[in-house]
Amino acid sequence: MVNLSELLSIALNIEAEGYAFYTNLASAQTDEQSKQLFQNLAQQEREHQEIFKKLINEFSQPDSSKDNWVSEEVAGYLKSYANMSIFPTMTKMKQMSSTEALKLAVEVEKDSIIFYSELLPYAGNERETIKKVISEEKRHLMDLLALLS
Template sequence: MVSLVELLSIALNIEAEGYAFYTNLAAVQTEESSKKLFQNLAQQEREHQKIFKKLIGEVSQQSSSIDNWVSEEVAGYLKSYANMSIFPAMAKMKQVNFKEGLHLAVEVEKDSIIFYSELLPYAGEEKETIKKVISEEKRHLMDLLALLSQ
């Protein structure tokens, strides 16, 4: 069995990579509105990192609870999903132009929403916090789609 802590650690890495990406994208913007959007997205990713760090600490303290364990099949799926979809896209985002970066960011936000949604059935008391992160990621997605449509 794989612990929920391990999966939350993947979520923490997703947020750390998102923070780095949005910070870098903000730094190269010439238009003030785009710069502010990416700075805001970076700050929200930083807040999500804090949330996942806190959840990891809380879940670690309850490690004897059956709710904190995930089947190998589910864990394998989630790890593979992150490793095959989310992290490679984030690696590409460091080497692309603005428009391509936006498209990749949209994909990463969608994939992050899927990843976090798949975590929900295994979360106990953490469920509401993860739902909040999902809502915020959906707002990120909407902001990015609005920027793409301009």
């Protein structure tokens, strides 16, 4: 069994990468509306980092509750998903045009929503917190899709 805090550490890394990506994308924009959108997205990713840091601390505390434990199979799946889908996509974004990066950002937001949704059954009392992050990621996705159209 794996403690949920290990998987939340992956979520923390996703948000850190997202913050760096959106900050870089904002600085590359000449259009003020796009610049503001990416700055807002970066700030929200920073807020998500703080949420996950808090959750990691809570789930790292000694606790006999089975809600905080994830099977090796599920943990392996989620780690592989992040390592094969989310992180390589973020690495590619650093070497692309704004439009290409924007399209990949849409994919990362989708993948992040899936990853966080998979954490919900193990989140115990913190389900609502993770649901809030998922809701915000969905809003990011809608904002990015609007910018693409």
